[in-house]
Amino acid sequence: MASSPAIKPRSFGPAPSKQLQWRHQLVSRSSSGRNIRGLVTRRSSANENDGEKIAATEDLEARIAAGEFSQYRGSKREALVKPVRKLLASDQGGPGRFLAYALAKASRQWRRNAAERMPEAKGDVRIALMGEDPLFVVLYKLYRAYGRVFQLSFGPKSFVVISDPKALKHVLVDNADNYTKGLLGEILDFVMGDGLIPADGELWKMRRRTVVPAVHRKYVAAMTEMFSECALRGVDKLDASIGTDLPEKGSGKSTSLDMESFFSRLTLDVIGKAVFNYEFDALSKDDAVIDAVYTLLREAEYRSITLLPYWRIPGVSRLVPRQRRCEEALTLVNGTLNTLIADCKQMVEADDEKFMEEYLSKSDPSILRFLVASGDDVTSKVLRDDLMTLLIAGHETSAAVLTWTFYLLAQNPKVAAKMRAEIDAAMPDGPSALTTDDISNKLRYTTRVIYESMRLYPQPPVLLRRSIEEDMVDGYKVRSEADVFISVWNIHRSEEHWGKDVLDFNPDRFGPLEDPHPNEVNTGYRFVAFGAGKRKCLGDMFALYENVVTLSMLQRAFDFELVNPDEPVGMETGATIHTKGGLNMRVRRRKDSSGGNGTVTSDDDLLNQMKMGKWESVSEMGAKASEDSSGASATPTAAAAPAAAANAN
Numbered sequence: 001m002a003s004s005p006a007i008k009p010r011s012f013g014p015a016p017s018k019q020l021q022w023r024h025q026l027v028s029r030s031s032s033g034r035n036i037r038g039l040v041t042r043r044s045s046a047n048e049n050d051g052e053k054i055a056a057t058e059d060l061e062a063r064i065a066a067g068e069f070s071q072y073r074g075s076k077r078e079a080l081v082k083p084v085r086k087l088l089a090s091d092q093g094g095p096g097r098f099l100a101y102a103l104a105k106a107s108r109q110w111r112r113n114a115a116e117r118m119p120e121a122k123g124d125v126r127i128a129l130m131g132e133d134p135l136f137v138v139l140y141k142l143y144r145a146y147g148r149v150f151q152l153s154f155g156p157k158s159f160v161v162i163s164d165p166k167a168l169k170h171v172l173v174d175n176a177d178n179y180t181k182g183l184l185g186e187i188l189d190f191v192m193g194d195g196l197i198p199a200d201g202e203l204w205k206m207r208r209r210t211v212v213p214a215v216h217r218k219y220v221a222a223m224t225e226m227f228s229e230c231a232l233r234g235v236d237k238l239d240a241s242i243g244t245d246l247p248e249k250g251s252g253k254s255t256s257l258d259m260e261s262f263f264s265r266l267t268l269d270v271i272g273k274a275v276f277n278y279e280f281d282a283l284s285k286d287d288a289v290i291d292a293v294y295t296l297l298r299e300a301e302y303r304s305i306t307l308l309p310y311w312r313i314p315g316v317s318r319l320v321p322r323q324r325r326c327e328e329a330l331t332l333v334n335g336t337l338n339t340l341i342a343d344c345k346q347m348v349e350a351d352d353e354k355f356m357e358e359y360l361s362k363s364d365p366s367i368l369r370f371l372v373a374s375g376d377d378v379t380s381k382v383l384r385d386d387l388m389t390l391l392i393a394g395h396e397t398s399a400a401v402l403t404w405t406f407y408l409l410a411q412n413p414k415v416a417a418k419m420r421a422e423i424d425a426a427m428p429d430g431p432s433a434l435t436t437d438d439i440s441n442k443l444r445y446t447t448r449v450i451y452e453s454m455r456l457y458p459q460p461p462v463l464l465r466r467s468i469e470e471d472m473v474d475g476y477k478v479r480s481e482a483d484v485f486i487s488v489w490n491i492h493r494s495e496e497h498w499g500k501d502v503l504d505f506n507p508d509r510f511g512p513l514e515d516p517h518p519n520e521v522n523t524g525y526r527f528v529a530f531g532a533g534k535r536k537c538l539g540d541m542f543a544l545y546e547n548v549v550t551l552s553m554l555q556r557a558f559d560f561e562l563v564n565p566d567e568p569v570g571m572e573t574g575a576t577i578h579t580k581g582g583l584n585m586r587v588r589r590r591k592d593s594s595g596g597n598g599t600v601t602s603d604d605d606l607l608n609q610m611k612m613g614k615w616e617s618v619s620e621m622g623a624k625a626s627e628d629s630s631g632a633s634a635t636p637t638a639a640a641a642p643a644a645a646a647n648a649n
């Protein structure tokens, strides 16, 4: 039998840090240990004589507020010419008056030009970019110094970095026609070709019109059944890896494994079925096609962070082993897709089902079947490009969301307990199939957990665009063909937009549970986990339901805790945020199998009881919460973030 690679225990270095450590790490430390233009300041505490020094981020705030990091935004030329102009102006009735007038006019223009020049990040930027921190963390530090729109220059390259909801809306919605995917298209060209994510212009319009109808309401409902099946298979895998040799379930036996790798395989199984009805079965085995898919995913990420695109040099793919492997992987995956398309075409022709608007084949509800049955050109390369795009877009993103959600829950037992109570009530007899109605009605807090996780760890953390013509963004001039980084990470972690507790993991911040879930419009573009405007994610509901179902099933069956809770887990980036060495978690079967009514009493009571050793684990705590609250309101306490509610429109 094939080995089970996803659940092989492995050793892990880094493990997650506490929230405060994150705050400290993100705000106050540069990767290379060097200061980024004063981002790290050292201040002596009262007892400096004792050698105690603390990193004082408050000093930095004060220095930023004082404008220390902003470029001079007036016109230097104007300042130089001003005394001459004054002198000339005193020439009553003479030619000096005319010259003074001309200089005044020119000065106005220089002032205007200077005001439109955006702040520019200079100094140690290059060192910071080459350091250990992933790009989006460097951009966060620079944002704290240079503000919501700035230019990042190194060598001949320069980028505009946007970290502001209004500026984001301008680029993604109001003036979206002026922006292409730019760099992204260049990076992903080798694997996605003209697929929906990198495509632009008329081709994109045509493909979006073709593909969007495939992800209709009935399709998502049918997929939700499949999510349950895949998640149950995941539960079985974990259960088997824990072992059955102990007399009772929950008697303390556990397994430790890399949950990041587990989620990557589980979501590959899901997306294979959803997009082209293909059984990867990645949870149980490794095979050549799976390896090839991973080779391509890693190559896409590698290319997105490699500054010198050497693979564009003709002949390189034959000389560099990495590129040769990539070519071979591409040939294998494309061949597999071509076979799937051809098989699907045959089945559609043999099928006498009539195609209607919300067409759904019972035997094969995949997107491919929909597209072929709706008459899409099966010989076209764009169909294959789109399938590849959907495979990549829908796989890594969901895997990353699940990984970081489990990481955050492990650090926030109060939130985990509240969520557990709700999940237990929705599935009183243990993990069982969930429907879209269950998610909408019974798992609203769990859904908010996913949203809050996507706020803190947006996938991808940065969106890329390139301007076609010159534009004005937030009062600054953006030249034509400028590469623009829109940092969702910065917007989602901005104190200005989310309040002082911005780094806390608090699913209640989005307001009462019966309110609509957050989206770009009702948060004033502060929450843009699925993008915004015409290029917004078309798999948003699919992804949300997939994540809620998987999270609920696994949490219903097991307890998860970090193996090394005191070590930082570290982050790496490509298209999505990865941990540095995996998310190593210890997994135990839950002791309790009975459900509750989905409510909790006081978070603090439960936590105190846990601290006092009354409850051994989050699941016990959640079960207690359910018991205690029978008859109480079914809505967990909603301590909504005032900023969120106030800005909702």
Ligand code: HEM
Pocket (backbone or CB within 6 Å): 196, 197, 208, 389, 390, 393, 394, 395, 397, 398, 401, 454, 458, 459, 460, 463, 464, 528, 529, 530, 531, 532, 534, 535, 536, 537, 538, 539, 540, 542, 543, 544
């Ligand atoms: C939690 C999971 C997911 C997240 C966080 C996510 C996020 C995003 C974001 C932020 C964008 C906009 C990119 C931009 O503006 O540059 C996007 C686009 C896209 N997503 Fe998703 N996505 C997820 C899952 C999925 C799934 C499951 C599918 C397919 C089944 C999918 C298909 C796409 C496609 C095709 C686009 C390009 C749309 C276009 O340009 O017209 N995504 N996604």
